[in-house]
């Protein structure tokens with residue numbers, strides 16, 4: 045079952061700054077709400093990252109949420125989005141409050157920062173340290189462990 049009509053899909057992508065590269069963020073150029081892209085479909089507001097992921101997978105997200113690996117709320121690049129449940133989102137919330145770093149030690153963070161500099165994938169680093177990749181994203185963005193220097 046298609047989630048959205050082809051007309052809706054075309055209207056949606058016309059508002060996204062689609063790049064050739066899958067690495068780049070595809071920013072939403074339309075209306076926003078609370079920092080997220082917003083599109084009205086049949087009178088209902090939808091966040092653009094959610095619609096992007098649903099169009100990409102062809103599946104309704106249902107209870108799941110579309111979470112970003114790139115920390116860019118306006119990004120609609122499906123390769124930067126993943127379906128997560130409320131606990132993933134809770135992890136995000138905890139992380140924002142700075143409570144979720146407990147599993148990492150400062151010496152781990154030094155290595156993580158060095159690996160980020162070398163261009164290692166967030167997912168690979170996260171797996172090696174047994175943490176969710178959102179932690180790696182936060183470290184990269186300077187939102188967690190900002191005081192630790194990679195030297």
Ligand SMILES: [Zn+2]
Nearest residue numbers: 069114119124
């Ligand atoms: Zn992105």
